[in-house]
Amino acid sequence: MKRYQGYISDLDGTLYRGEEVIPGAPEAIAELRRRGCGVVFISNKPLERRRAYAEKLTRLGIPTVSDEVINSSLVLARYLANSEHGMAGATVFAIGEPPLLEELATAGLRLSDVPEEIEVVIASFDRTFDYHKLNIGFQALRRGARFLATNADPTCPVEGGEIPDAGAVIGALEGCSGRKVELVVGKPSPLIMEMALERLGLPAEACLMVGDRLETDIVMGHRAGMSTALVLSGVTRREDLSRSSIRPDYVLESIADLPRLIS
DSSP, X not given: OOOOSEXXXXXXXXXXXXXXXXXXXXXXXXXXXXXXXXXXXXXXOOSSOHHHHXXXXXXXXXXXXXXXXXXXXXXXXXXXXXXXXXXXXXXXXXXXXXXXXXXXXXXXXXXXXXGGGOOEEEEOOOTTOOHHHHHHHHHHHHTTOEEEESOOOSEEEXXXXXXXXXXXXXXXXXXXXXXXXXXEOSTTSHHHHHHHHHHHTOOGGGEEEEESOXXXXXXXXXXXXXXXXXXXXXXXXXXXXXXXXXXXSEEESSGXXXXXXXX
16 A cells, blocks of 8 residues: 555544544554654534534544644635635525534624525534524525535434435425535535645645545545545445445555554
């Protein structure tokens, strides 16, 4: 296996499931760091601020600081705040949980649930999603609001299985409004990968993407020109590989196997 200078790792299903760390994950990350490699953690999950993800990783035995974590809510907030995209300071309605709303407000965006004044509708992972929120989004989209999303994952791996993710919210809005989401900033979008590579200060070809989803982690890595490693500790099973045209460079039972592979 090629030696890499940087590693970009997914969180859910790769380093932990729910509150349970994947066995061997802390030791694997520690070994990569011991070898002087850069490590960045990325997640489509917008349910927590980066600080909370760093604290969780640290609690699970993987010491982490906030700047080593990049999630879809951060990428979306920075994208909207960039004046080049014509939405800086826009009035937005986000179907999402408080950490996403806080990230958007911090970026200078105005939050509203009044359809007549909403300029951007954001679909995200929201465990409190209901008909009221759906109708606000529907009315705003019918009035011409822009339609963006943090991520398009259909499900999120948790202890004991999976739960609906942002893909379900996107589907509900698309189904009733007749609109298609314009931009998804999370994996496999190049936007989140660009931010990860910027944090590492390395070119894509010097890094390995490690994740548990073929259609996001592995596709994103390939599009960026990176090598990829699929772990089978999350949503993808070995039998899924035979049904998919997506081919990771490496297949591991879990990230615990990574240090042995690169020895």
